[in-house]
Amino acid sequence: MKVRKAVIPAAGLGTRFLPATKAMAKEMLPIVDKPTIQFIVEEALASGIEDILIVTGKAKRPIEDHFDANFELESNLREKNKTELLKLVEETTDVNLHFIRQSHPKGLGHAVLQAKAFVGNEPFVVMLGDDIMEDKIPLSKQLMNDYDSTHASTIAVMKVPHEETSKYGIINPEAEVSKGLYNVNSFVEKPTPEEAPSDLAIIGRYLLTPEIFHVLETQAPGAGGEIQLTDAIDTLNKTQRVFAREFTGKRYDVGDKFGFMKTSIEYGLVHPEVKDNLREYIIELGEELSKEQASKKK
Ligand code: G1P
Helix, strand or coil, X not given: CCCCEEEEEECCCCHHHCCCXXXXXXHHCEEXXXXXXXXXXXXXXXXXXXXXXXXXXXXXXXXXXXXXXXXXXXXXXXXXCCHHHHHHHHHCCCCCEEEEECCCCCCHHHHHHCCHHHHCCCCEEEECCCXXXXXXXXXXXXXXXXXXXXXCEEEEEEECCHHHHHHCEEEEEEEEEECCEEEEEEEEECCCCCCCCCCEEEEEXXXXXXXXXXXXXXXXXCHHHCCCHHHHHHHHHHHCCEEEEECCCEEEECCCHHHHHHHHHHHHCCCCCCHHHHHHHHHHHHHXXXXXXXXXXX
């Protein structure tokens, strides 16, 4: 069966970015000039996804507005002949987006469960907004390609520094069945480095079969008292093979302040409007900082 649907959980409170996220969705924070959620939607479309459900919560209305037409703005840009900007504004309106509210933030597994009616009896993709992925083939598409041959759930993973395992779901790989594709013994949510069975971490892209919903319906809260998607995947793996696909492209973590700043700088360095000034500025700043460092050492 063809994978046509994607679910983007976006109900999180965004506490890592307070006070910016007190009245604004963290998914609308821009990398240079594009909201982070637009990167995720673009990856879905580039992968051939036809319908996207965004699971939202309080303060998330701007996400709906961002992907809707804005007649006043569009006619203003048209009158002023700002065709490039008009194109940018119009680009985001022609997407099959659906929204559902998660009224109680009970965890990622609970957010995904809200998609049950939307997904129905089809395989689907879950895309987390904190990870922007870059590769020749979009990561969601890579998982969809795997599904074409395995017809099984496949979770994207990537090696992380061992001391960071407690920030992620970690897999216990069994065997590499083909290049970069693993059979998995177990999936563990946020283990300490001492407990972690490997350094292969789950990174925000999942291809799941609809059977995951049966598991989620009775899933007890796990790490942090939340209903964890990782726990449900571990249960699913006991009755139905779940694979892990090792991602070898570039991952930008925009879910915390430092990752967000690094991503902004790297995207700024390739953005036609600011790249030259930014490069010059970084070089100058680097020189100043090295001088400062050298004088401290004296
Ligand atoms: C979630 C998942 C975790 C995964 C991570 C990837 O955690 O629960 O398994 O490794 O996303 O970013 P969160 O970052 O929401 O705490």
